[in-house]
Amino acid sequence: MKHDKSFDVLVCGGGHAGIESALIASKLGCSVLLVTLDTKAIGRMSCNPAIGGLAKGQIVREIDVLGGVMGLATDHSGIQFKILNQSKGKSVWSPRAQVDKREYESYVSSRVLNNNKIEVLQGEVVSLLCSKGRVQGVVLRSGARAFGKAVILTCGTFLNGLIHIGQKKIRAGRMGESGAEGITEFLLSLGFVAGRLKTGTPPRLDGSSVNWNKTSTTHGDELPLPFSYETSSFDPPNVACHTTTTNLNCKEVIQENLKLSPMFSGDVGGVGPRYCPSIEDKVYRFAHHDSHTLFLEPEWLRSDQIYLNGFSTSLPEHIQIKALRLVPGLEHVRFFRPGYAIEYDFFSPAQLKSSLETKNLSGLFFAGQINGTSGYEEAAAQGLIAGINAAKLIQEKEPLILKRSEGYIGVMIDDLITKDTLEPYRMFTSRAEYRILLRFSNAHTRLCAHADKNNLLSPAREKKIRASLALIDKMLESLNRSVLPSKINSKLLALGENTINQATPLKNILKRPSVTLDSLALSVLSESNKEATAREAKIEVEAIIKYEGYIKRQQDQVDKMKKNESTPLPNNINYFEIKSISNEAREKLSFVRPETFGQAMRVSGVTPADISALSVLFLKRT
Missing domain, CATH: 1.10.150.570 (GidA associated domain, C-terminal subdomain)
Known part of the structure; x- marks a missing residue:
C-alpha cells in the first residue's frame, strides 16, 4: 500500500479471529483491509491439528449458523470426525475433527484472498489513529496509514510474544514468525489495562522414528457428521490416531529437571492455562499419578510430522527427548521441532462491551487471544461477532448480542466481560448453566432468527438449514400419533421394555431409555442413515422428546431471568x-x-x- 487508503473495516491479524471478522464484514457490505505480518500464514493452525471438542464443537456449529467459515473449512480439510461424550446425555455431545493443517490453511486463505471486498496487506500495525474518543485508522511500522470507520485487533499471541525453550528465549509470535511490538504500549498510553499470559505447544515428532506397534489405535465415527449445514457430498477419510502413555521413568526425568523449566525457574511471568497444563505442571500438580496419556496426531494427510497432544512443555530440548525416549513406542523418537512455551500480552476483556467494542475508544474492537482466551474456536467466534458488530456500528444498526441462553458464544462473551481473567479462558460445557438448551444439534434452531435478521447466510447454507428444520418438524409431528399394542409390543419386548395395553403416543414410547427412533422403524423416519442431515435430525428429535421435562424447566428459568437480564x-x-x-x-x-x-x-x-x-x-x- 503505497498511499494512505480508506476502508470501512480494518482487521489487524490473519488468524482464526481475523479471518472470520474480515469475511463476515465483507458479507455485510463493508470494504475491508486485512493487515497481517505474513500473507502466507493466513489461517495457520499454530498448535493442535483439530477443530471442535467439548463445548468447542458447539461453538463451531454456532459460528456456522451465524455465517462463519470455520465449519466449512473443517469439513473440507477433516481427516477424522468423531462425536465426543456419546456415553453421556445428548446435551453435552460435542463434534470434533482431526484436520489436515495445510488443507485448512489453504482453504481459508483462499476464501480471504479471492474476496474482492477484502484487500490484504503484509505489515505490522504499531499504533492507532484516534480523534475525539473514536478510532479513525491504524499506523504501520513502515509509516503508512490506513483509515477506517472501525478497527478490529486480532493479534493472537503476537503482542510482545516471547518463546521459551529451557533457558533459551526467542522474541516471536510463534516459532519462525516475528512478534508485534508497539501496539501494546500505544493502548496502555490510552488507559487500557493489560496483562501477561502464557500458553504452550508440544514437540512435533518424526513419525518414521515411532514404533507404531507399541501404540494403541483410535478411529473416528464410521458415519461421521459434518460441522457445516452447507456441506454436501460428505465422505471424509477416517485416518487413525494413536495413543501411548508416559511412565514412572519418564516422570522421574521430568521431576529431576523441573528447575530447568522456565515455568518453575520464574523466567515466565505469564499465567498458563489451568485446563491445558504442560507436562511439567501435570507431574508437579498430580504427583500421585505415574502416567499420563499421550495422543499422536498426524498434522496432515500422509504426514510424518506428528503432534504429540498431552506433552506441552518448555523444558530444554535434550530433556524433552530424554523423557520421551522412555515412553513405549518413542524409544528412538526424533523431533522436527521441540515443544515450547510462549508468553504474550492481553487486555482485560472487562474493558469491552457485549458487542466486543471497547468502552474506552469507540469503533475499536478486540477479538481472540488479545481478550485472554485460548483456542481456535473461541477466537473464531469472537472474530465473527466483532466483524458483525463492526459492520453494524458503521451502518448505525443495533449490535448482535447473544444471550447466555442462546449459545456458548453468548456464555463466553458474558464470562469475559463480567469475570476476572486471571488465566487463559477456555470454553467447557460446565460454564453454561443452560447447557441442556445449547445442544450441538439445535444450533440452527437457536440462532437462525439472528442469522435471518442480520442477513448472515449464503443462499446455499440458508436452504440447507431450512431443510434440516423442516425435517425435524416432520419427525416431531409423526411422533404425535398413537400406535396400537399389536404394532409395537414385539419391538418393545425385543428391547427389554414393558409392553403397552392401549394406543399410546409414539413420543411417550420414545421417552423410554432403550427406545430410539431407529428401533421404532417408522416409515416417516426411513431416510437413509447415510444421509448426515437425517441422522443429525434424529439426534435432535430424540433429545427434544427424551429431555422434554428438563428442557421445559431450563426454559422456565430463562424466562424468569429475562427481566433482570435485560x-x-x-x-x-x-x-x-x-x-x-x-x-x-x-x-x-x-x-x-x-x-x-x-x-x-x-x-x-x-x-x-x-x-x-x-x-x-x-x-x-x-
Missing part, C-alpha cells in the same frame, strides 16, 4: 458514591461497568447483598 444500567454511575455496597463491589463494578443488571449480578466479587442494594438505588433513580 434491565439496563446507566453508564455514568459513580459506584464509589454508593455506600451501601461493599468496597470490592465498588471497585469491580467501576472497572467492569456492566451494561445490564444481569451482567452486574455475574461480576466476580459482587454479592447478592450488593445487588439488592444496587437494585433499590437503581429503581429509585429510574
Whole structure:
C-alpha cells in the first residue's frame, strides 16, 4: 500500500479471529483491509491439528449458523470426525475433527484472498489513529496509514510474544514468525489495562522414528457428521490416531529437571492455562499419578510430522527427548521441532462491551487471544461477532448480542466481560448453566432468527438449514400419533421394555431409555442413515422428546431471568458514591461497568447483598 487508503473495516491479524471478522464484514457490505505480518500464514493452525471438542464443537456449529467459515473449512480439510461424550446425555455431545493443517490453511486463505471486498496487506500495525474518543485508522511500522470507520485487533499471541525453550528465549509470535511490538504500549498510553499470559505447544515428532506397534489405535465415527449445514457430498477419510502413555521413568526425568523449566525457574511471568497444563505442571500438580496419556496426531494427510497432544512443555530440548525416549513406542523418537512455551500480552476483556467494542475508544474492537482466551474456536467466534458488530456500528444498526441462553458464544462473551481473567479462558460445557438448551444439534434452531435478521447466510447454507428444520418438524409431528399394542409390543419386548395395553403416543414410547427412533422403524423416519442431515435430525428429535421435562424447566428459568437480564444500567454511575455496597463491589463494578443488571449480578466479587442494594438505588433513580 503505497498511499494512505480508506476502508470501512480494518482487521489487524490473519488468524482464526481475523479471518472470520474480515469475511463476515465483507458479507455485510463493508470494504475491508486485512493487515497481517505474513500473507502466507493466513489461517495457520499454530498448535493442535483439530477443530471442535467439548463445548468447542458447539461453538463451531454456532459460528456456522451465524455465517462463519470455520465449519466449512473443517469439513473440507477433516481427516477424522468423531462425536465426543456419546456415553453421556445428548446435551453435552460435542463434534470434533482431526484436520489436515495445510488443507485448512489453504482453504481459508483462499476464501480471504479471492474476496474482492477484502484487500490484504503484509505489515505490522504499531499504533492507532484516534480523534475525539473514536478510532479513525491504524499506523504501520513502515509509516503508512490506513483509515477506517472501525478497527478490529486480532493479534493472537503476537503482542510482545516471547518463546521459551529451557533457558533459551526467542522474541516471536510463534516459532519462525516475528512478534508485534508497539501496539501494546500505544493502548496502555490510552488507559487500557493489560496483562501477561502464557500458553504452550508440544514437540512435533518424526513419525518414521515411532514404533507404531507399541501404540494403541483410535478411529473416528464410521458415519461421521459434518460441522457445516452447507456441506454436501460428505465422505471424509477416517485416518487413525494413536495413543501411548508416559511412565514412572519418564516422570522421574521430568521431576529431576523441573528447575530447568522456565515455568518453575520464574523466567515466565505469564499465567498458563489451568485446563491445558504442560507436562511439567501435570507431574508437579498430580504427583500421585505415574502416567499420563499421550495422543499422536498426524498434522496432515500422509504426514510424518506428528503432534504429540498431552506433552506441552518448555523444558530444554535434550530433556524433552530424554523423557520421551522412555515412553513405549518413542524409544528412538526424533523431533522436527521441540515443544515450547510462549508468553504474550492481553487486555482485560472487562474493558469491552457485549458487542466486543471497547468502552474506552469507540469503533475499536478486540477479538481472540488479545481478550485472554485460548483456542481456535473461541477466537473464531469472537472474530465473527466483532466483524458483525463492526459492520453494524458503521451502518448505525443495533449490535448482535447473544444471550447466555442462546449459545456458548453468548456464555463466553458474558464470562469475559463480567469475570476476572486471571488465566487463559477456555470454553467447557460446565460454564453454561443452560447447557441442556445449547445442544450441538439445535444450533440452527437457536440462532437462525439472528442469522435471518442480520442477513448472515449464503443462499446455499440458508436452504440447507431450512431443510434440516423442516425435517425435524416432520419427525416431531409423526411422533404425535398413537400406535396400537399389536404394532409395537414385539419391538418393545425385543428391547427389554414393558409392553403397552392401549394406543399410546409414539413420543411417550420414545421417552423410554432403550427406545430410539431407529428401533421404532417408522416409515416417516426411513431416510437413509447415510444421509448426515437425517441422522443429525434424529439426534435432535430424540433429545427434544427424551429431555422434554428438563428442557421445559431450563426454559422456565430463562424466562424468569429475562427481566433482570435485560434491565439496563446507566453508564455514568459513580459506584464509589454508593455506600451501601461493599468496597470490592465498588471497585469491580467501576472497572467492569456492566451494561445490564444481569451482567452486574455475574461480576466476580459482587454479592447478592450488593445487588439488592444496587437494585433499590437503581429503581429509585429510574
